[in-house]
Amino acid sequence: MESGLQSAYLEEKERLEHTIQEMERHLEALQAIPPYTGHDMTEQVLESIRENKRRSLAHALPEPYFGRLDFHETGKPGPAPLYIGKSGVEKSDSPELMVIDWRAPVASLFYSFTGGTEAASYDSPDGVVQGLVFLKRNLVIRKQILQRVVDTFDRESDAMAVTDEFLLYRLGENKDNKLRDIVSTIQAEQDAIIRAGKNHALVIQGVAGSGKTTVALHRLAYLLYQYRDQVKAEKMIIFAPSRMFLDYISGVLPELGVGHIQQTTFADWALELLNHEVKLADPAQALRHWFAVGAARPVMDDTAPGRFKGSLRFMQWLDGLLNAYEQQAVPQTDFVPWDGVKLPYRTIRDWYAVEYKHEPLMKRRERVLARIKRWLEMELDKVWEVHLKKDYKKRGSARLRDYGKQWPAYTPFGFYKELFRTAESGALPFVSEADERFIPEDLRQATLTAAKKKQVQPDDLAPLLYIRQRFEGIHGDLRFDHTVIDEAQDFSPFQVALLALHTKNGSFSILGDLSQGIHAYQGVRDWHELLSLFPEENRAYFTLNRSYRSTMEIIYFANEVLKRGFAEPPALAVPVFRSGEPVELAQADGPALAQRLAGAVQEHRQREGAGTLAVLARTEERCRELHAQLLAAGCDGVNLIVPGQQQYEGGVSVVPVYMAKGLEFDSVLLVDVDPVHYAQTAQEAKLLYVGCTRALHELKLFYSGEPSPLIAGVQGDFVKAGL
Ligand SMILES: Nc1ncnc2c1ncn2[C@@H]1O[C@H](COP(=O)(O)OP(=O)(O)OP(=O)(O)O)[C@@H](O)[C@H]1O
Numbered sequence: 001m002e003s004g005l006q007s008a009y010l011e012e013k014e015r016l017e018h019t020i021q022e023m024e025r026h027l028e029a030l031q032a033i034p035p036y037t038g039h040d041m042t043e044q045v046l047e048s049i050r051e052n053k054r055r056s057l058a059h060a061l062p063e064p065y066f067g068r069l070d071f072h073e074t075g076k077p078g079p080a081p082l083y084i085g086k087s088g089v090e091k092s093d094s095p096e097l098m099v100i101d102w103r104a105p106v107a108s109l110f111y112s113f114t115g116g117t118e119a120a121s122y123d124s125p126d127g128v129v130q131g132l133v134f135l136k137r138n139l140v141i142r143k144q145i146l147q148r149v150v151d152t153f154d155r156e157s158d159a160m161a162v163t164d165e166f167l168l169y170r171l172g173e174n175k176d177n178k179l180r181d182i183v184s185t186i187q188a189e190q191d192a193i194i195r196a197g198k199n200h201a202l203v204i205q206g207v208a209g210s211g212k213t214t215v216a217l218h219r220l221a222y223l224l225y226q227y228r229d230q231v232k233a234e235k236m237i238i239f240a241p242s243r244m245f246l247d248y249i250s251g252v253l254p255e256l257g258v259g260h261i262q263q264t265t266f267a268d269w270a271l272e273l274l275n276h277e278v279k280l281a282d283p284a285q286a287l288r289h290w291f292a293v294g295a296a297r298p299v300m301d302d303t304a305p306g307r308f309k310g311s312l313r314f315m316q317w318l319d320g321l322l323n324a325y326e327q328q329a330v331p332q333t334d335f336v337p338w339d340g341v342k343l344p345y346r347t348i349r350d351w352y353a354v355e356y357k358h359e360p361l362m363k364r365r366e367r368v369l370a371r372i373k374r375w376l377e378m379e380l381d382k383v384w385e386v387h388l389k390k391d392y393k394k395r396g397s398a399r400l401r402d403y404g405k406q407w408p409a410y411t412p413f414g415f416y417k418e419l420f421r422t423a424e425s426g427a428l429p430f431v432s433e434a435d436e437r438f439i440p441e442d443l444r445q446a447t448l449t450a451a452k453k454k455q456v457q458p459d460d461l462a463p464l465l466y467i468r469q470r471f472e473g474i475h476g477d478l479r480f481d482h483t484v485i486d487e488a489q490d491f492s493p494f495q496v497a498l499l500a501l502h503t504k505n506g507s508f509s510i511l512g513d514l515s516q517g518i519h520a521y522q523g524v525r526d527w528h529e530l531l532s533l534f535p536e537e538n539r540a541y542f543t544l545n546r547s548y549r550s551t552m553e554i555i556y557f558a559n560e561v562l563k564r565g566f567a568e569p570p571a572l573a574v575p576v577f578r579s580g581e582p583v584e585l586a587q588a589d590g591p592a593l594a595q596r597l598a599g600a601v602q603e604h605r606q607r608e609g610a611g612t613l614a615v616l617a618r619t620e621e622r623c624r625e626l627h628a629q630l631l632a633a634g635c636d637g638v639n640l641i642v643p644g645q646q647q648y649e650g651g652v653s654v655v656p657v658y659m660a661k662g663l664e665f666d667s668v669l670l671v672d673v674d675p676v677h678y679a680q681t682a683q684e685a686k687l688l689y690v691g692c693t694r695a696l697h698e699l700k701l702f703y704s705g706e707p708s709p710l711i712a713g714v715q716g717d718f719v720k721a722g723l
Helices: 002-032 041-060 105-112 165-171 188-194 212-226 243-249 266-273 283-290 305-309 312-328 345-355 361-381 386-406 412-418 433-438 441-452 458-472 493-501 552-565 590-606 620-632 682-692
Strands: 067-073 080-085 097-101 120-124 127-142 145-154 201-206 236-239 262-264 335-338 341-343 482-485 508-512 539-544 583-587 613-617 652-656 665-670 695-703 719-721
Touching: 002 041, 002 097, 002 127, 002 145, 067 105, 080 105, 097 105, 105 120, 105 127, 105 188, 145 165, 188 212, 188 539, 201 212, 212 236, 212 482, 212 508, 236 266, 243 262, 262 266, 266 458, 283 620, 305 441, 305 458, 312 361, 312 433, 312 458, 312 493, 335 361, 335 386, 341 361, 345 361, 361 386, 361 458, 412 441, 412 458, 458 493, 482 493, 493 508, 552 583, 552 682, 552 695, 590 613, 590 620, 590 652, 590 665, 590 695, 613 620, 620 652, 665 682, 682 695
Parallel strands: 080 097, 201 508, 201 539, 236 262, 236 482, 482 508, 583 695, 583 719, 613 652, 613 665, 665 695
Antiparallel strands: 067 080, 067 127, 120 127, 127 145, 335 341
């Protein structure tokens, strides 16, 4: 075996040297051709192909490939080694490929093949291709140097396949402040999602750490490769929960050689489309309210404003009012520019309701008014007496202005706020009593009070955009080829329905985890709410239950939290076989806790290759306090992460649990895990679960007095009492 490994290493080393020489030769040849700057179209196309090749070769040179698959296609001679890399590499003198792009159909075998001697197959553009896999090999190359060769399947060897060794090696590494690509270790269940067809709305329920975010980003790279004639990077969009999270994931797409994909939060995107006509109420205040501790924490049922305004019922109500407005928008009067001449109401209504039916509402208004103006000019042409003509012109223009005032040009916000008035406070004529009753009184008051300051809550944004699309339509450049919604459990059905209007062919990747639905005051309760928005034949539901982030100990412990918080716990995470230290529980508060935390930070920093560490607390105030204590104890350079943060710096951070969602840290220290901060409810269990599952390698929990019922009595070799 030893000598087998040695010869494999030597074989691969030689092959790598040969590939690099060939690539360098190719790159030099391309660089020797002076860039074409002329106007000949054909030459321009050729230059752009050459430039792409130069870029792709330069990008691939340090690590040309990461895998090898020896595949014997049925009916073809002998097994051929296929080298798989982040991008395809041609030979310098022929279009034959030395390295195959990981997204190519044949490369799917590298991911979907998980061992066994039976025939394997993959889908190619010409149909299913069958054959036998002889060898599956992982290679680690860094800066052109071969560092590791691991065979995960060898048909000719008696040795057992060590399928997961390479994955475990990868998962055991420390992380920095950015998410990384996983091309070399994509798992079969992840690959199935990455390669799913374009015109489907995929809803993916994945446990914490199952790779949802990572898979979504790889899927974008795949779609761009596979459907290059149909989709463009600039027309793809990722919605993520915060700008800090966007910063955290910003490294993956460039690593995959993909650029220019729009990345935003729903609020930023919406405010931009609304021309910043409204301001968002301070989100930190809302978070303080919803994540208040103990008895101060509000109930999160369907009467919560976000649940109400985010529901499809609310969307239907709004739709009904927009339809009623559409029916009654045209002033019910003839247009009489001067005595004796009139444009009948019926004619104006016909223009509006028949001729311009397909235009959005405010465009229709513009068109009708412009047409009345033209009619007026024609009527004036019929008047020959100069002095009369002048007088009619003045009078006609004034009457047209008056007419326009009876038919106001609403902005989305201008219209929206009118809908919350009652008949008593001057509601618009088409707002019925039933419409009035539909809105809970306190919500009406809150919406109107905020509206006076031109302020809205996040849950008002989807309704505002819905009005916008009915008023102004959606221009081509606002329609996406593909839309990714990460942390989708925090999205409302209304938001997703709205995004569906902006997305071509229902092409979506919607990812989330209901067990992490800590924003239950606004998000979905079950995925059917979202799936029902798409036709059955165009939607697909996937689950990811394996968790790759955390050690077995951490996952077993986090699962216990869910079991204690839910009468019927949701699908529990299945860890990969990666073992670490047991989760530690310790009693500490006040100065003793501060001392423990400072000690842990210092110890962490002394470790070789120390990665990231986070102290997680329930509230922003508590984080500020702990941060100050750490600084006072001499722990310089500790980052405090609070709402509104734009960047994640890595290193050591103090973070409210709700802001840590989506991120990960090598070590996590969770404080105040007592009955007050984490009561035995599903909602608090989700919060604590989020906190625990942020840890890759090490998790410690501290409590004052009693431990929270969500962790009390947890027993097993995956947990131990701390000193
Ligand atoms: N196939 C894989 N190979 C190597 N690492 C992986 C693989 N899949 C996921 N990971 C790693 O697991 C971690 C979690 O991934 P990611 O953040 O995408 O998961 P997630 O499901 O979005 O998590 P959460 O819901 O908790 O935010 C990352 O460090 C990622 O690199």
